[in-house]
Amino acid sequence: MQCYTTTCSSSSRSRLGPLHKNRSNSTMKTTTAFFGGCRRLQTSVYASTVHDIVPTLHDVSPLKLYNTMTRKKETFVPLDDKNVTMYVCGVTVYDYSHIGHARAYVSFDVLYRYLRYLGYNVLYCRNFTDIDDKIIDRANAVGEDPLELSKRFAHEFHVDMDTLGCLRPSLEPLATNHISDMVDSISKIISHGHGYAVEGGDVFFDVASLPGYGKLSGRQIEDNRAGERVSVDGRKKNPEDFALWKSAKPGEPTWDSPWGPGRPGWHIECSAMIRSLLGETIDIHGGGSDLMFPHHENELAQARATSCCGGAHDQDYFARWWVHNGFVNVDSEKMSKSLGNFFTIRDVSESYHPLALRWFLIGTQYRQAINYTQRGLEEASDRLFYLYQTLFDAHTVLEGDTSPASSEAALLEEVLDALSDDLNTPLVLAAFSPALKTLNDLIHTKKGKKRPDRIPVMRDIVYSLDVSLGILGLRPTDFRQVLDELCAVALNRADLTEEDVQEAITQRAEARASKEYETADGVRKKLEARGIYIMDTPAGTTWKPGCPTAE
Numbered sequence: 001m002q003c004y005t006t007t008c009s010s011s012s013r014s015r016l017g018p019l020h021k022n023r024s025n026s027t028m029k030t031t032t033a034f035f036g037g038c039r040r041l042q043t044s045v046y047a048s049t050v051h052d053i054v055p056t057l058h059d060v061s062p063l064k065l066y067n068t069m070t071r072k073k074e075t076f077v078p079l080d081d082k083n084v085t086m087y088v089c090g091v092t093v094y095d096y097s098h099i100g101h102a103r104a105y106v107s108f109d110v111l112y113r114y115l116r117y118l119g120y121n122v123l124y125c126r127n128f129t130d131i132d133d134k135i136i137d138r139a140n141a142v143g144e145d146p147l148e149l150s151k152r153f154a155h156e157f158h159v160d161m162d163t164l165g166c167l168r169p170s171l172e173p174l175a176t177n178h179i180s181d182m183v184d185s186i187s188k189i190i191s192h193g194h195g196y197a198v199e200g201g202d203v204f205f206d207v208a209s210l211p212g213y214g215k216l217s218g219r220q221i222e223d224n225r226a227g228e229r230v231s232v233d234g235r236k237k238n239p240e241d242f243a244l245w246k247s248a249k250p251g252e253p254t255w256d257s258p259w260g261p262g263r264p265g266w267h268i269e270c271s272a273m274i275r276s277l278l279g280e281t282i283d284i285h286g287g288g289s290d291l292m293f294p295h296h297e298n299e300l301a302q303a304r305a306t307s308c309c310g311g312a313h314d315q316d317y318f319a320r321w322w323v324h325n326g327f328v329n330v331d332s333e334k335m336s337k338s339l340g341n342f343f344t345i346r347d348v349s350e351s352y353h354p355l356a357l358r359w360f361l362i363g364t365q366y367r368q369a370i371n372y373t374q375r376g377l378e379e380a381s382d383r384l385f386y387l388y389q390t391l392f393d394a395h396t397v398l399e400g401d402t403s404p405a406s407s408e409a410a411l412l413e414e415v416l417d418a419l420s421d422d423l424n425t426p427l428v429l430a431a432f433s434p435a436l437k438t439l440n441d442l443i444h445t446k447k448g449k450k451r452p453d454r455i456p457v458m459r460d461i462v463y464s465l466d467v468s469l470g471i472l473g474l475r476p477t478d479f480r481q482v483l484d485e486l487c488a489v490a491l492n493r494a495d496l497t498e499e500d501v502q503e504a505i506t507q508r509a510e511a512r513a514s515k516e517y518e519t520a521d522g523v524r525k526k527l528e529a530r531g532i533y534i535m536d537t538p539a540g541t542t543w544k545p546g547c548p549t550a551e
């Protein structure tokens with residue numbers, strides 16, 4: 001067990017501090033008791049922010065991270081004791097990002113947060129591909145300058161990542177700001193005998209010249225045969241050779257190079273920027289499984305060929321850990337535009353809270369395929385509401401309590417052990433369930449309220465949950481605000497207004513008063529079928545969102 005303890009209990013108090021402060025501010029006074037009585041949402045669902053976390057003080061099992069290169073989980077040890085370099089392939093910015101992107105960047109955000117929690121300084125770099133065939137095609141189709149279009153969608157990408165609670169990486173380079181680095185890498189690849197320029201100004205990578213090509217993906221060169229559906233460029237030595245530089249075509253943005261005006265191939269972008277910004281060897285290279293081949297295989301080939309003769313270095317070279325997240329399927333089918341089962345983060349956020357989408361995504365371990373279903377999002381929304389309502393109530397009970405939590409809170413240890421096992425986030429979410437039940441018993445039941453250890457037990461659980469949610473990127477600055485937002489999106493899904501629900505509550509009360517219990521029950525069931533649950537509490541009748549029942 002490694003111990004990162006240095007700052008001790010004052011830091012433990014300070015972590016609880018901001019939430020204690022929040023409880024006493026004026027917005028809290030406007031809220032009602034148990035289950036809140038959902039108010040109409042005044043702010044956008046995008047308004048909530050998510051707390052970052054601070055390094056803390058627990059014994060933590062060493063982090064084991066699956067390495068695609070070695071096909072096994074390995075104890076993560078960075079090259080430099082305290083500093084980690086991590087590069088994750090970013091988006092090609094020509095459209096809104098979809099839930100596949102959400103999956104990838106939420107996965108790496110959790111890894112980023114956890115590495116920081118473990119006390120590492122993490123230099124996290126994620127690029128924007130801001131020039132590419134797809135960008136040029138889209139720009140031509142809509143009559144916009146390609147670089148303006150990519151700038152616009154880079155902004156939209158940031159909006160989506162912010163709503164999902166993803167921290168901004170340390171560096172977010174634009175490909176077009178690093179053309180000279182790419183030209184430099186291509187020149188080296190050519191001079192080392194692994195690239196060649198052809199008539200017309202294109203440059204290709206000579207795959208056959210590099211021993212060990214295919215090691216990362218496990219593919220043989222023959223698998224890489226181009227030309228099955230498109231005709232092979234006859235200027236290539238071999239069909240599998242890929243473009244390092246593409247000569248200028250009329251109407252496209254171009255840059256000067258020793259081979260004439262043109263633009264870089266896609267694969268060279270990442271390896272050249274890594275070399276320029278992070279160095280020759282990084283600790284972690286990440287991306288979706290779909291990038292493993294050919295993109296990452298080609299990045300690795302380029303990096304080896306840029307550096308020297310290519311054959312001398314093996315897996316430890318360029319990226320020490322290759323980390324790949326799994327696919328997103330929709331209703332058990334591959335997500336694709338042609339199947340019409342393609343969802344942007346923006347689409348999903350209209351009906352579900354972005355943090356519910358985040359909860360849903362981390363409900364599957366990052367390497368496994370996720371099956372995206374509406375039911376899954378309904379359940380995630382329901383769990384998140386329960387979690388935040390419980391924490392809101394618990395913080396209310398603990399108001400004024402300034403004692404530090406025990407440094408050996410059992411729940412937190414369980415969470416950290418799960419995270420250290422290749423980020424087993426579903427195990428973390430499962431560990432929350434009994435803890436939340438205990439909290440609710442302590443908050444609401446007669447027996448729980450009488451327990452002599454009520455406050456210390458609550459304090460430890462709340463502390464563990466706060467820290468865990470910080471690592472998962474699920475700890476909002478204001479639970480009440482997100483609860484209200486969850487209510488607002490539930491009303492949207494139900495196609496109801498707050499007034500409609502209040503009217504139904506009145507109808508039900510009138511029916512009950514006239515002993516028409518069947519009618520009253522009918523009103524309740526109708527709402528439940530739309531995901532709105534009426535709650536009778538000592539403070540009066542209110543409602544909360546939940547999973548819609550079959551009518």
Ligand SMILES: [Zn+2]
Binds near residue numbers: 090
């Ligand atoms: Zn890349």
